[in-house]
Amino acid sequence: MSRNEFDLIADHFSGIGSRREDVALGIGDDAALLNPPRGQHLVATTDTLVAGIHFPDNAPPESVGHKALAVNLSDLAAMGAEPAWATLSLTLPEVDDHWLAAFARGFGDLARYHQVALVGGDLCRGPLSVTVQALGSVPPGKALRRSRATVGDAIIVSGTLGDAALGLKLWQQPTVPASEEVAWLVGRLHRPVPRVSLGLELRALATACIDLSDGLAADLGHILAGSRVAAVVNVDRLPLSGPGRRFGGGRSHWRTALTGGDDYELCFTVPRRRLHVVDAVASRVGVRLTRVGTIQPGVGLSLVHGDNTPVRVSRPGYRHFQDS
Ligand SMILES: [Mg+2]
Incomplete structure (x- = not known):
């Protein structure tokens, strides 16, 4: 130049x-x-x-x-x-x-x-x-790694999931009428909020942590592989935003929440005996924190509904989350 x-x-x-x-x-x-x-x-x-x-x-x-x-x-x-x-x-x-x-x-x-x-x-x-x-x-010894999740730990995610993936769909469909909710979802795609203050709080609380760039299923998979453990996630507990619920295809929106990328929320694991601290952390940093599952012995990610029935997976792309 x-x-x-x-x-x-x-x-x-x-x-x-x-x-x-x-x-x-x-x-x-x-x-x-x-x-x-x-x-x-x-x-x-x-x-x-x-x-x-x-x-x-x-x-x-x-x-x-x-x-x-x-x-x-x-x-x-x-x-x-x-x-x-x-x-x-x-x-x-x-x-x-x-x-x-x-x-x-x-x-x-x-x-x-x-x-x-x-x-x-x-x-x-x-x-x-x-x-x-x-x-x-x-500080030495305080970094949050992917490798230290332990059987029995709760799996927690920040914010709401699937919004950025919906935002991308909406951004690519210029015929969708403009509204505050559409703008909010597109904003979740274009202007992710890095959870810096939450990460600092988690130094004293989490056993493992990852940020959600590729979707919860894929990124939690890195924690499971790194820590040599399995997990069960309750798809009915995945935190969905109001606009996400309205634009996300109704009852199957949990699929977007599970696999949609670009949300840049944090997924972390917390020992059960420390769970009582989580609400206080959420209010200190002003971010919703939701328990979505539990670390288990074994390999892979299993999905259940709220009543504990296994999720039936019809699309072949989801099969590899079910190999436990
Ligand atoms: Mg990352």
């Missing part, structure tokens, strides 16, 4: 995000110099969003900026880490001033909210994609 284009981008990205005292040297040199908190683990994660794959080609640029950072903060939340810094690599088909301004606004607003400093970046020309690296810290 020409020098002018670099200047244009520098204009948009200089000063976005938070200013932090632990940044010894920020954007402007070959690399940043950072001071991690003494005695803590540095926690690093990165995620790439590609247009047409991870977000619709016509997604609003402000949302793309928000989401690119949010999915990374969600990974830090799932580790129980406190976010501090981020880097950003942008690949753009062309330099579009309006697009960049809106993108930077979406990224910067979320960064400031979570006191994250943007400490480096890169850009090149090509099909639209965004790579963010997020860095944070956690």
Whole structure:
């Protein structure tokens, strides 16, 4: 890109995000110099969003900026880490001033909210994609892993499930009449809320944790594999939002809640003797927490209804959740 284009981008990205005292040297040199908190683990994660794959080609640029950072903060939340810094690599088909301004606004607003400093970046020309690296810290021994769920633990999820998958369907059907509920569901797709403060609370409570990027069935599956345990999930307990219930295909909406991706809620396990603390955590962080199942001995995920009858699985795609 020409020098002018670099200047244009520098204009948009200089000063976005938070200013932090632990940044010894920020954007402007070959690399940043950072001071991690003494005695803590540095926690690093990165995620790439590609247009047409991870977000619709016509997604609003402000949302793309928000989401690119949010999915990374969600990974830090799932580790129980406190976010501090981020880097950003942008690949753009062309330099579009309006697009960049809106993108930077979406990224910067979320960064400031979570006191994250943007400490480096890169850009090149090509099909639209965004790579963010997020860095944070956690005290030794306090990180939330996937590998420590124990038989008898309760399985809990934050927020409501299936909203982002419905939001994507609605976004792709421009004939659906606009309403507050449609906008809310589409917002759940474009502007996920990383559960950072919940992740910090879970340091002292959860035995295992993961963020829900690919859907509860798939992501809980990672905890089960990592912890070498099985689980039973009650599909009638999956937390559904009001708009989700109305747009989600009635009684079978639990399938979307179980398999729909992009919600970026947290799924975690809690020992039964600590369950009494969960409600207090929910009210401290202002997020709904719902017990949806139990960790069991064995392998795989079983699904039951509220009356404990096994879920009949008619579609072959669901069979692999039933191999316990
Ligand atoms: Mg993750």
